[in-house]
Amino acid sequence: MRGTTPRREQGMADPVLASMVHAMGLESAPHYSAAKPGIQAYRNRWAELAKFRDGPVNPQRIEGNDPAGMARQIKAKAMELGADLVGICRLQPHMIDLGKDVPHEFAIAACVAEDYEKVLLGADAVEEEAMRVYAKCAEIATDLAAHIRSCGYPARAHHNGGREVQAIPIFYQVGFGELGRHGSLIHEKYGSSFRPGIVTTDLPLAEDRPREFGVQDFCLNCNVCRLNCPGDAIPDDYVRTHGIKRWLIDLEKCYPYSRLREEYCHLCVDVCPYNVKSHPDTFRAFLKQRKKVGYKTPQSR
Amino acid sequence: MEKLYIHEIRPDGEISTVGLFYSREEAEKIVAQLQSLPEKSGCRYEIVEEETVR
Numbered sequence: 001m002r003g004t005t006p007r008r009e010q011g012m013a014d015p016v017l018a019s020m021v022h023a024m025g026l027e028s029a030p031h032y033s034a035a036k037p038g039i040q041a042y043r044n045r046w047a048e049l050a051k052f053r054d055g056p057v058n059p060q061r062i063e064g065n066d067p068a069g070m071a072r073q074i075k076a077k078a079m080e081l082g083a084d085l086v087g088i089c090r091l092q093p094h095m096i097d098l099g100k101d102v103p104h105e106f107a108i109a110a111c112v113a114e115d116y117e118k119v120l121l122g123a124d125a126v127e128e129e130a131m132r133v134y135a136k137c138a139e140i141a142t143d144l145a146a147h148i149r150s151c152g153y154p155a156r157a158h159h160n161g162g163r164e165v166q167a168i169p170i171f172y173q174v175g176f177g178e179l180g181r182h183g184s185l186i187h188e189k190y191g192s193s194f195r196p197g198i199v200t201t202d203l204p205l206a207e208d209r210p211r212e213f214g215v216q217d218f219c220l221n222c223n224v225c226r227l228n229c230p231g232d233a234i235p236d237d238y239v240r241t242h243g244i245k246r247w248l249i250d251l252e253k254c255y256p257y258s259r260l261r262e263e264y265c266h267l268c269v270d271v272c273p274y275n276v277k278s279h280p281d282t283f284r285a286f287l288k289q290r291k292k293v294g295y296k297t298p299q300s301r
Numbered sequence: 302m303e304k305l306y307i308h309e310i311r312p313d314g315e316i317s318t319v320g321l322f323y324s325r326e327e328a329e330k331i332v333a334q335l336q337s338l339p340e341k342s343g344c345r346y347e348i349v350e351e352e353t354v355r
Contacts, residue, residue: 006320006334015327016323099334239352240318241319248318248352250304251323252323
């Protein structure tokens with residue numbers, strides 16, 4: 001199946017970032033990079049897992065005539081490996097990178113929640129936690145794909161070390177939540193404080209369904225992420241893509257804070273009130289901290 | 302930087318926003334890639350400055 005959704009590349013491979021750096025004469029100035037020592041180890045981990053994304057399939061195939069039972073087993077396996085959220089959907093072209101081919105029928109999203117307590121420790125702690133969770137997701141996706149191949153079905157892991165699929169349309173379809181005003185998907189318990197590991201496979205599995213629980217109606221009236229965005233990058237108006245409402249972040253306004261500084265900016269996600277359910281006290285303390293610094297002030301060490 | 306939205310107009314008239322892009326060159330490259338896909342052959346594309354189709 002060939003993909004239809006453009007992917008925005010990371011770092012200087014992103015034409016918007018490259019052109020901003022060039023236009024502002026910032027080639028030699030610091031810009032967002034994850035080369036900090038604590039983070040490099042996590043980057044190395046997902047890079048070393050890249051070669052294990054796919055592999056030989058056991059010729060002895062187990063029975064695949066109970067998709068519901070198989071889905072339960074796969075979800076239990078993903079949880080055993082360390083996932084906090086697992087969902088399954090049929091793979092569709094808009095979930096795949098434009099021009100890429102993924103020869104599988106199903107996608108399994110196995111996500112890990114971040115430790116939200118880190119928001120009180122500053123930008124570096126938040127960034128390191130995000131990278132730790134990305135590495136954990138890469139391990140889970142790699143092990144889950146290997147497990148499925150050992151059952152006799154093709155399976156490929158998708159994570160920061162290599163991927164051809166896009167997380168957010170898959171998250172939506174498996175019912176993790178709805179797209180928030182800040183552009184990320186919001187889960188009712190974890191907000192947007194979770195990261196993806198994904199496996200695509202031909203193992204027949206029962207599908208989950210999209211789930212709506214009022215996020216987008218809430219976002220229409222809640223301005224907390226906009227109030228805290230240092231670059232005013234979060235828009236008023238939304239567009240529709242494949243019939244689903246979504247807000248498009250203005251990268252030209254976002255990048256000076258999220259890419260062209262040495263520190264991470266994750267504020268739009270960290271201030272989202274959907275974090276209150278899982279961490280009520282931390283959320284209130286963090287919002288007090290934000291108010292004290294005048295909301296739009298970027299986090300600092 | 303200019304801001305350009307790509308809207309996909311499907312044969313049944315449904316409009317789907319592909320995304321927000323920051324140069325005509327980048328937007329045109331995306332549209333060319335989409336138009337090369339057989340399953341998108343019935344779709345029309347507009348590169349415009351507005352969030353909604355004119």
